[in-house]
Amino acid sequence: MIYLMADWKADTQLDTDRIYHLSQFFTEEKLDHQLVLSGHVPNLLYKLNEYGYHQDNLIRVFDLLQGVERLSGHPLTIDELDIPSEYDRIYSPFGVMLWHDDRMVGYVIFDDYGFPTRVMFYKEDGAREEHTYDSRGFLSSIFYVNSGNVLVQRDYFDEFGRLRIHVDDTGFYLDGLEFPSQEAAVSMMLQAQLADGEDENVLISLSDETTLEEIKKLVEASKVKVISILSDKEQVHKVLKHKDVEMVIDSRVDQLPEALEAGHYIPIFYPELELGQSSEAPKLEIYAHFSKMEREEFKQLNMLIQKSSAKEDIALFVELEDPSQLDRVELMKREIIETHFDVDMDSDAYKKTEKYIVSKLAKKLFNSDLEAVKPLKETAQWPRLVGAVEAGLRINFADKNGLGILESKLDQVRLYLDLSDHYQIYRHAQVVSAGVPLISRHKSDYIRQGKNGIMLPESDLKLEEAIDHYLVNLKQWNEALVEAVDLIEAHHPKDIIKKWKELINNGEK
Template sequence: MFYFVPSWYQGNRKWYMEAPLWFRVIENLTFDDAVNQLKTFQAAGEETMMLLLGYQPHLRYFLHRQDILSTPYWSFFDEIQNIQSKNTKVLQVTDLTWPQGARFVYTPFALLVKIGDERIAEVHFAENGNLLKVEYFKENEVTYHYMFDDRGFLSSILYFSDGQPSHQDYLNERGVWQVREHLAEASKLITVNPRADQEFFQLVYESWDDLILEKLFFFKRLRMTEHDYLVMAVHEQHNRLLLDAFEQQKKVLSFSGDRYSLQEGSDLKRLAQEGDVLVVDSEKNKLALEYSLSQLGTSAHHVSKVTPFDTRLRLGRSQTIKELIIYWQIDGASREDYLQTLQVLLQLMEENPLIELDIVSYERARNMKALESELIALLQEKYTLERFMEVSEEAGENQLEEDQEMTLSSIRFHTFTNENQIIRQLDTTRLVLDLGQVPHLYTQIASISAGIPQINRQASEYVTHGENGWIVTEIKDLTEAVAYYFDGLTNWNRSLVSTVQKMGDYTSGRIIDQWKELLENKG
């Protein structure tokens, strides 16, 4: 079996990942190598399981978004809390016990619970609408937080003293505390309830790391053999723990993006010595890793470069529709470049009535409404309105013609905050445009995965000029690049064939066979 250890860590507390409040969700558009590798192994029929070390009471929603909800997993916190539930149930605010006379006051951001004019609690929800936490107050000072699991039970209680967190109790499904994390003391001790459901070797631990290591050893003894493999996302937080716990197992170590500093990583030499296959996502990272290892006077057994693909994408179906849709990702481009590119695209659209334009940003702070208003003013001043605009459907039938409200018909503005939005949009996209100084990595990966050619200003190893994309040195060259893919389907199909050939390494299992051969032949 292949055991995957992702690096899903965030926040100020080392092993603590609380889901954000629904109105504070700012999602990062990132490529998760662990998720991609996991799906690749599953597609090849390999037996897989995830090992999850962090506290994630809303884990199921995250797994659902990544399309891996059905993947078996072992959770350290489920283990110490004795959580057996696999199914979810909806927990309502009315299921909680409230004092007599309590009333609910709905606000845009939270549900307030009051007795008279005194606030006694604030109820907060996660992005998916599930109950996230309840903050309790006494005389307007916070006393404790109830933290809920998305499976429908109270998961932990965070206690406060003088307005500061003092300790947090992690509960079983019956609400009995199992492990207590002390937050006020500098030592941050972990104590165990003497009547805890599970077996612990100690009642007091110096840190979470000590307890995690104990439970990893216990898991390995019960569930694993020397013939199992560990695929771990290299991360400073868990490297030492995993190397200590799984000395006998063959290991694939995945270096992705800038998650691990090759210059500052404290355990790089040990990783190279104990890892059987080291995986990188680019030739740049491969060269950087090999250089860093040479500086340490060591080398890896084998460094494997695996071009990343997002297996959630399917090959686009844009060739089945008549519209020629351009997905223009504008982040990273200067104001001057944006305006110059816009003028080129508008000229192309006037010449070809089939071209449509999606203007996309991943930055929540960007005022897309202002850009839309600016574009409409430009169109009214310099372009043929009938090509780009139409009468708004909301306009009344008896509205005077000169007062009719006009809206954009072939240009759309989008702010995307997660990968699934991009995936949906790319399904009918014919061409991706990203003229930033550094192409957006996930956009590149998603475009390749969907077989869509892309036009970039900066060369990268993901795009081969004239094959699966086009590199323009000047924005004025954009006209030629668009024509290359829009004048017939020959060049567009060449890009699609290139992608199919590269993705064949995933779907056929060739990469897995290569890794297994390296793992089995080592030593």
């Protein structure tokens, strides 16, 4: 059996997780496997439902330790939580405060889906209890934190409310049986799983040191072949010191020579044919992704806003990984537009023009809107007001970040700019899938230099010149699309699954 070892946490983004993608890929290619999750992830059901993942092949090791047998269920409402009836509730946009005897005695925290996931109970001495609820509808754990903000005890319960696991500074206790650590208990449970059957088991995991050490113990106790995906290039020597571990690299970018020599190259995030409709879009939209905003990034963004302000056919969409910079970049946009068009965006004239244009675009134009701008149309200021409003409408910033934002925009995007400070291969694969040219601050597995994109470190072109290369000349953009399709065909799933099968089966096809 093939086991994929997942180290997911409550905040893990599955759309960028290698093990999650590999499981989805194996499922699509009908390669039998099981996904092993060793951690305590009480909100897992939400996550899996969000991504459409079927948990038939999922082994939740911590469930086995907790004695939880329930595979599904429904989340509890606030009225179903174990909250004393005498506590008053004060609702806010972020949670529910619990009050009693003129002080806040608790706080209910909701998840992104609107369900209560955690309740904090505050003691008079400053200590607190943190009650966490499983998305399948039961109290999963209680953490005890003392007045010095130190976690001193953890208790875990099954779906019937029975205490199964107790952890304190003396040890990890499972039904009264002591283990040296939680990892030791998890390892015992995994060994029991791997002991079933006579065939050799294959474990596929990421290359973090903790996982490798735990797998080493499993190898010593069971008949197991281990494949480690190099998720951090700095871990290559730690992987190589485990002589019985096969290493997979899913990117050739900036890898150490040892990794390129010893690793099996098998893409995990690869482009698939999902071409967008940007050739039919009314504007040439640039999608710019920034992970931070420092001097160089502000300079680049300034150029992009000025370019879009000056050219009616160029739209700009900016995704910021740091949402705290949103107000600052909005102010930059405003100042550039006001300067370029010589208008005051706080003036009545601008506001009337904006309302008129927005209503017209929405096809909800009233006579009052027409009358409001009638005098303005007779002035020399009118073209500048219209230009400023239209520039403001075609330059936009995402109010959140993530692959979901990119997915929702790619259908209309004409050019993607990777201006982040770290290479994200899954984004590049997604952009190439849509046939969109890609300009990157980094080397990339999916850019053929000067064809379907430009890697700025290896180019003599500056950023604006690279942008013009694809937006000014339609021939270059069409050639990039053809090259992207060729790249997609070069990463056919049948070829990738063939590599996995050969590695898993010791070279046998």
